Amino acid sequence: MKPVILITNDDGISAKGIRYLIQLMCQLGEVVVIAPDKPQSGMGHAVTFSNPLRLNLISSGPNYLEYSCNGTPADCVKLGQKVVLKQKPDLIVSGINHGSNTSVNILYSGTMAAVLEGAMESIPAIGFSVNDYSPIADFDHTEKYILSITRNVLQNGLPHNGCLNVNFPARQAEGIKGVKVVRQGRAYWDETFEERKDPRHRKYYWLSGEFRNIDSGTDNDEWAIANNYIAIVPIQLDMTDYAAIKKISEWNFND
Amino acid sequence: MKPVILITNDDGISAKGIRYLIQLMCQLGEVVVIAPDKPQSGMGHAVTFSNPLRLNLISSGPNYLEYSCNGTPADCVKLGQKVVLKQKPDLIVSGINHGSNTSVNILYSGTMAAVLEGAMESIPAIGFSVNDYSPIADFDHTEKYILSITRNVLQNGLPHNGCLNVNFPARQAEGIKGVKVVRQGRAYWDETFEERKDPRHRKYYWLSGEFRNIDSGTDNDEWAIANNYIAIVPIQLDMTDYAAIKKISEWNFND
Numbered sequence: 001m002k003p004v005i006l007i008t009n010d011d012g013i014s015a016k017g018i019r020y021l022i023q024l025m026c027q028l029g030e031v032v033v034i035a036p037d038k039p040q041s042g043m044g045h046a047v048t049f050s051n052p053l054r055l056n057l058i059s060s061g062p063n064y065l066e067y068s069c070n071g072t073p074a075d076c077v078k079l080g081q082k083v084v085l086k087q088k089p090d091l092i093v094s095g096i097n098h099g100s101n102t103s104v105n106i107l108y109s110g111t112m113a114a115v116l117e118g119a120m121e122s123i124p125a126i127g128f129s130v131n132d133y134s135p136i137a138d139f140d141h142t143e144k145y146i147l148s149i150t151r152n153v154l155q156n157g158l159p160h161n162g163c164l165n166v167n168f169p170a171r172q173a174e175g176i177k178g179v180k181v182v183r184q185g186r187a188y189w190d191e192t193f194e195e196r197k198d199p200r201h202r203k204y205y206w207l208s209g210e211f212r213n214i215d216s217g218t219d220n221d222e223w224a225i226a227n228n229y230i231a232i233v234p235i236q237l238d239m240t241d242y243a244a245i246k247k248i249s250e251w252n253f254n255d
Numbered sequence: 256m257k258p259v260i261l262i263t264n265d266d267g268i269s270a271k272g273i274r275y276l277i278q279l280m281c282q283l284g285e286v287v288v289i290a291p292d293k294p295q296s297g298m299g300h301a302v303t304f305s306n307p308l309r310l311n312l313i314s315s316g317p318n319y320l321e322y323s324c325n326g327t328p329a330d331c332v333k334l335g336q337k338v339v340l341k342q343k344p345d346l347i348v349s350g351i352n353h354g355s356n357t358s359v360n361i362l363y364s365g366t367m368a369a370v371l372e373g374a375m376e377s378i379p380a381i382g383f384s385v386n387d388y389s390p391i392a393d394f395d396h397t398e399k400y401i402l403s404i405t406r407n408v409l410q411n412g413l414p415h416n417g418c419l420n421v422n423f424p425a426r427q428a429e430g431i432k433g434v435k436v437v438r439q440g441r442a443y444w445d446e447t448f449e450e451r452k453d454p455r456h457r458k459y460y461w462l463s464g465e466f467r468n469i470d471s472g473t474d475n476d477e478w479a480i481a482n483n484y485i486a487i488v489p490i491q492l493d494m495t496d497y498a499a500i501k502k503i504s505e506w507n508f509n510d
Contacts, residue, residue, distance in 0.1 A: 079460065148508045239492070240491075
């Protein structure tokens with residue numbers, strides 16, 4: 001029996017990245033697509049419980065179902081499981097994101113929120129992103145690796161009910177050097193706000209910023225994609241700083 | 256010199272929880288409040304870069320500044336630092352959230368997204384939540400402990416540039432038993448969707464769900480608040496599953 005693969009993204013159902021990913025996944029299993037009807041980048045792990053959610057059937061055929069949804073990527077995964085499939089899929093894949101989701105971007109990314117939803121429910125899940133923000137980004141260099149990574153996950157499952165954050169470099173003439181299984185790099189966004197005035201002379205601000213890599217290691221996702229490798233980071237949901245528990249336990253909380 | 260404390264939340268600037276927290280923090284330092292002008296629960300780590308952000312001055316006095324903002328909790332922290340203060344605050348506090356943010360709720364919570372923003376910028380940050388969803392929740396049992404935890408962080412800083420996720424039980428007649436410094440519990444949301452039809456007979460869905468604790472340990476945040484202890488979880492940003500790196504490195508990616 002073919003595996004059931006649930007696909008979503010955060011760039012919206014019409015994005016080139018998800019269309020590319022759908023075509024690859026149809027080679028591997030029965031596919032159910034539930035993706036946001038508009039771009040949802042930067043939505044993080046937002047979920048929609050104060051507004052009604054709607055599903056809009058786009059396409060239905062043998063081994064294929066496609067819906068758009070007015071919610072976030074995390075909503076799409078929840079609806080896919082509970083309303084459309086009425087059971088757990090064998091795999092969740094999210095992307096291909098137009099732009100990288102390395103390092104702390106896992107926390108801002110709707111693409112990766114969908115993947116973390118998988119881990120929360122012990123469903124194997126993979127997020128794919130390419131370090132190219134163009135809406136017409138080239139994804140041909142990812143095909144072979146997306147198929148191979150996905151086949152591995154379908155065969156082996158994922159350790160500790162975790163999930164994978166997979167980032168590709170942008171396509172380069174020389175071709176990808178290979179795969180690195182690495183840790184999440186240390187980096188942050190150094191924001192700048194551009195101040196403007198509206199026609200009523202009231203201030204408003206546009207958020208932008210520069211991504212700052214502060215990791216000097218060579219065993220992390222930022223290093224890997226900067227050096228034309230694919231970065232695979234195995235992800236787990238526990239954010240506890242275990243080494244800090246003892247130290248903080250020694251504090252006095254009675255004064 | 257008094258420390259500069261930046262306060263935000265996700266229930267919105269008028270919520271009882273943030274008003275209570277402001278009053279406590281004014282005992283400890285100079286206070287700058289920048290909080291969402293409407294409730295932002297469940298917004299996760301959403302950031303606003305496709306719409307302009309606005310700040311609305313509410314109050315200004317000696318050692319006190321208060322703004323509402325049309326953005327998310329993460330936006331509030333970014334604006335507070337870069338536009339209002341034009342420097343890093345000494346501390347970020349977020350809350351008091353009406354409702355707990357234990358376990359994986361750290362990923363859904365706007366309150367905790369603001370705190371994680373602090374960790375990303377190496378600013379000490381604490382999220383406070385009470386396991387009582389009522390808009391008129393009682394916070395009096397938190398006062399002593401919020402002051403003591405905050406004083407400890409101002410004096411000692413936080414290990415490894417991390418942050419704290421602090422959850423209080425709802426107020427009970429017997430009084431709080433004490434503080435436990437613990438790990439993030441294992442739990443998930445088991446969603447249900449209520450299907451309804453609009454006046455044009457088209458289906459829509461309301462997301463709701465039950466929180467399922469699957470952690471049998473007694474050293475985690477869920478156990479602590481269920482047993483009338485305050486749960487302090489030290490948090491760090493690295494979500495890498497280090498134990499999985501070796502295993503996945505052995506996969507064959509060339510087929």
